[in-house]
Amino acid sequence: MHGFVRCLVAVSFLAVAPSLSFAVDGPQEIFLSNSDVPTSVSGMTAGGSAAVYTIRSLRGQQMKFSVQASNDDCGFEISKSDQLGLLTDIKIFPATFEDQAAKGAVYKMSLYQSRTAFMENITCTFSMQVTD
Secondary structure (H helix, E strand, C coil): CCHHHHHHHHHHHHHHHHHHCCCCCCCCCCCHHHCCCCCEEEEECCCCCCEEEEEEECCCCCCEEEECCCCCCCEEEEECCCCCCCCEEEEECCCCEECCCCCCCCEEEEEEEEEHHHHCCCCCCEEEEEEE
């Protein structure tokens, strides 16, 4: 009898599993131009999800991140592949962050809803410019 119950539980799980979401989409890669023209990205986050981007330094020089977002609704974090922890955690906008990059360094940027915005179901709308 126990074998039948286990089999029934397994079959039930397999029937429900396709509707469950176990994975989160990976970061979206931003590609820089070889000129000094900033690369622009804009978007929004809702439902507790974050907008995550990665970017690779092409020239190994000063990287400049400029972000415009709502102070009440958004937060912004940057981390770097060759450094542990966050480079910065910004909650006041507009904001600019600069960092000396080695050629090929990968940055990960996350824009997310504040806790208040999440609780009140308000989207975080943002725009960002990156220059290498």
